Amino acid sequence: MSKRPKNSKTLWQWFLVFLISLLVYDCSSMGTCVLAEQESQENRWNHFSPLSKQIVLLSIPGLSFMEMGWAGSDGVLGLPQKEDQEAGLTEGMPHLKALGLHAAWGAMNIRTPAKGLENVYISMGAGQWAEADSSVQSLNQGERVDQEWVGPYYRRLMGQEADGNIIIPTIANIHRKNAANWYQASPGQLGEMLRAAGVSLSVWGNMDHARSTAWDNGNNFAAVTDKRFRRSAPLLVMDKKGTVADGDVGGQGLLVNHDRPYGVATHYSWLMEKWKEQRLPALTVMELGDLGRLYEERNSYDQAAFGRLKQRILSEIDQFIGQLAASVDTVSGGAAELWIMSPQVNADALKQKALLAPIVRYVPLGGESLLTSATTRRTGVVSLVDLAPTLLQSYGLSTPKEMIGFPMTAEVTPNALEHLLEDVGRKQRVYKLRPSLLYGLAIYEIVVMLLVLLAVLFKSLRPIRDKEKMFWRALLFSLLLLPAGLLAMGWLPTASTASTEAVMLMITFVLCASLALAWAANHPKYMMLGLFWCGLIVSLLIFYDGLHEAKAMKGSVLGYDVMIGARYYGIGNEFMGVLLGSALLALTALAQAQRLTRRRKPLGAALPWRHTDGRSGSIPPVQSAGQTKGRNAWLPAAGVGAVVTGYLAAPGLGTNAGGALSAAVGFGALAARLAGWRSWRQLAPALALLLVAALGALWLLNAGAATGLAADGQSHIGRAFGSLGQGRLDVIGATIMRKLNMNGHLIMVSAWSKVLITGLLVMTVLVLRPRGRFQQWQRRYPYLMHGCAANAIGSIAALLLNDSGIVAAATMIIYGSVPLLLLRLDDI
Known part of the structure; x- marks a missing residue:
């Protein structure tokens, strides 16, 4: 019978250290987890009746944390860069800062397997990694695809009439593409569920590089699709048939302004009127394209002129945010919310490797907090696939199995924006x-x-x-x-x-x-x-x-x-x-x-030995492998x-x-x-x-x-x-x-x-x-x-x-x- 190894005691002691440490942690963390869950439940937003919910979601392509107070870095030392400070961006957006006391702030991961703004929007609406062709276009009823009206064109491709004012005519191709990829996403899932629940959906504004001014003989606005169109926002709230019930992504949302990128500017007063016309319950998406257009035309600008124009555009965006916030405050019962997000950070942020995009949820009388979700389990960090489950929850709907994201929650945090900017840095x-x-x-x-x-x-x-x-x-x-x-x-x-x-x-x-x-x-x-x-x-x-x-x-x-x-x-x-x-x-x-x-010596006494470096000693005991x-x-x-x-x-x-x-x-x-x-x-x-x-x-x-x-x-x-x-x-x-x-x-x-x-x-x-x-x-x-x-x-x-x-x-x-x-x- 073999003897018990003498070293087993020490080995078992080491093992017990691991085991006891783990058990102590489990016991101590159990109460912590319960308390954390209770606090999380207490910090959730108050949910109103779905019949009275009204949400306006501002999508601002090109917005990054550099515009929200973080100035970038020089190397890895965290030193501010001079060229990023010339605009005084945080001071130029006082209305956005004023939301801080009643808003939940977050950093959103907008990375998708396939690059492109259209893939971000469609993934948000699917609650899963989805893909759209880069040539996808959203058109109003009354616009044309080349020389063909979009309504008949959609009917020819889909075999049915388009039930909405905004149409994505190539929706069949989008579904085929996503059925064939790894993620098995369901594009249009968010819009499908909200529309079935009676929520009024609409999309307004665009990132077009031109304002079409052609009119047909019937005095209907007509546009010819071309590479200057940037209309991806409807992919966020479209239904599975590729339509959005209401909205306008054409030229009505733009003003001719030769002092702005590509000679056009966002029509803010028109957007404000459209928001006030929405009936309850409603989800209204507005895409503010001026900042994105500016960065797409940046290479043609003088640096000083670019900085001044960026300040002006951010100031206009901030004023519009202030107007919307004031309007949200007046909604009866406090059932309105203002969401602000960026689906795409600008080139300066990309250069500085600041890839997380800002997202803000403003609820009147809400507390200053940081967003999180079960997807990330990180305070202040959420994923783009969490947006759809959160919006569904706001209207009293559960998350379907096709979505991989989870509803966002808020954790009360004093000086939330300051903490978030520090964490992002x-x-x-x-x-x-x-x-x-x-x-x-x-x-x-x-x-x-x-x-x-x-x-x-x-x-x-x-x-x-x-x-x-x-x-x-x-x-x-x-x-x-x-x-x-x-x-x-x-x-x-x-x-x-x-x-x-x-x-x-x-x-x-x-x-x-x-x-x-x-x-x-x-x-x-x-x-x-x-x-x-x-x-x-x-x-x-x-x-x-x-x-x-x-x-x-x-x-x-x-x-x-x-x-x-x-x-x-x-x-x-x-x-x-x-x-x-x-x-x-x-x-x-x-x-x-x-x-x-x-020093076991099964073969007798140890033999003397000498290292090649001159050190002397004894040969380590030679053991058989079976020992x-x-x-x-x-x-x-x-x-x-x-x-x-x-x-x-x-x-x-x-x-x-x-x-x-x-x-x-x-x-x-x-x-x-x-x-x-x-x-x-x-x-x-x-x-x-x-x-x-x-x-x-x-x-x-x-x-x-x-x-x-x-x-x-x-x-x-x-x-x-x-x-x-x-x-x-x-x-x-x-x-x-x-x-x-x-x-x-x-x-x-x-x-x-x-x-x-x-x-x-x-x-x-x-x-x-x-x-x-x-x-x-x-x-x-x-x-x-x-x-x-x-x-x-x-x-x-x-x-x-x-x-x-x-x-x-x-x-x-x-x-x-x-x-x-x-x-x-x-x-x-």
């Missing part, structure tokens, strides 16, 4: 720094691994000296610690996040810690302890941050970004790979260090793996389905190898069972069966399981294909693919050259070698089971290749 700095820093990190990892590999392979041509060996060790340890430094940057004060000083501070700290570890790693035992501390520190930092709403991860350049919109909460694939790799390394390195400390096999040897790996998998699967923590499955595979492979299962015939069935068990845990945690969460409280994983439960195999299949397509694209273009290839190359070369070295490592360092093998298996699982798995696999493989390089250096 922080996100902009992180997003702006991310490409250069991450590309630099990827290149650094590749160069270090390849240089060390070449140095140890060609040591006979150029011997490695002691100081050089320490230098290589320090660089290798820095690869393990850099993710911790990048995560810690997210905890810095807002003004310092992603600044040059923060980057230099992080690099200095990592290099100092790496040098200390390299200096101490003069013996295999201390090297293992160094690897253990690297893995433990990194994994515990990620755990701690995840248990505290992932605040650091959300502000880290290695984390996810709301500008991209691929993820808003939980743990991203970058840190998911780091967590799995570091936890596997910490567990196995600790076990190996303890085994070396015990890691024991009654309880696999339990610590199974326990820690269960905690990591549960963390990644939990909807309030990691919320990463692919990560949970990858953790089950990686830690399952480690536990199986420690239990003595080495062949693939033994491993494959065990890993398959673990995947099934992990899927079951995901379902219990996310589908609502175990948590009892409402639909708007579930994560995106829970909604996917909900679709599966409803038999929506088409949705699940489209999701899988979309993720596979994304993964294939990233493998081809991402720098992380080069990191993964380099890591696998390093591991392969070290296993094969020189012959017999790998078998020696397996006898001397069995725990660590099992960990490296589990890391490689987990990396492959992460690659296959995640939509951007190349990122997770690349960040994970570092924790398998670096220990092998350190062992090879120590053997020289």
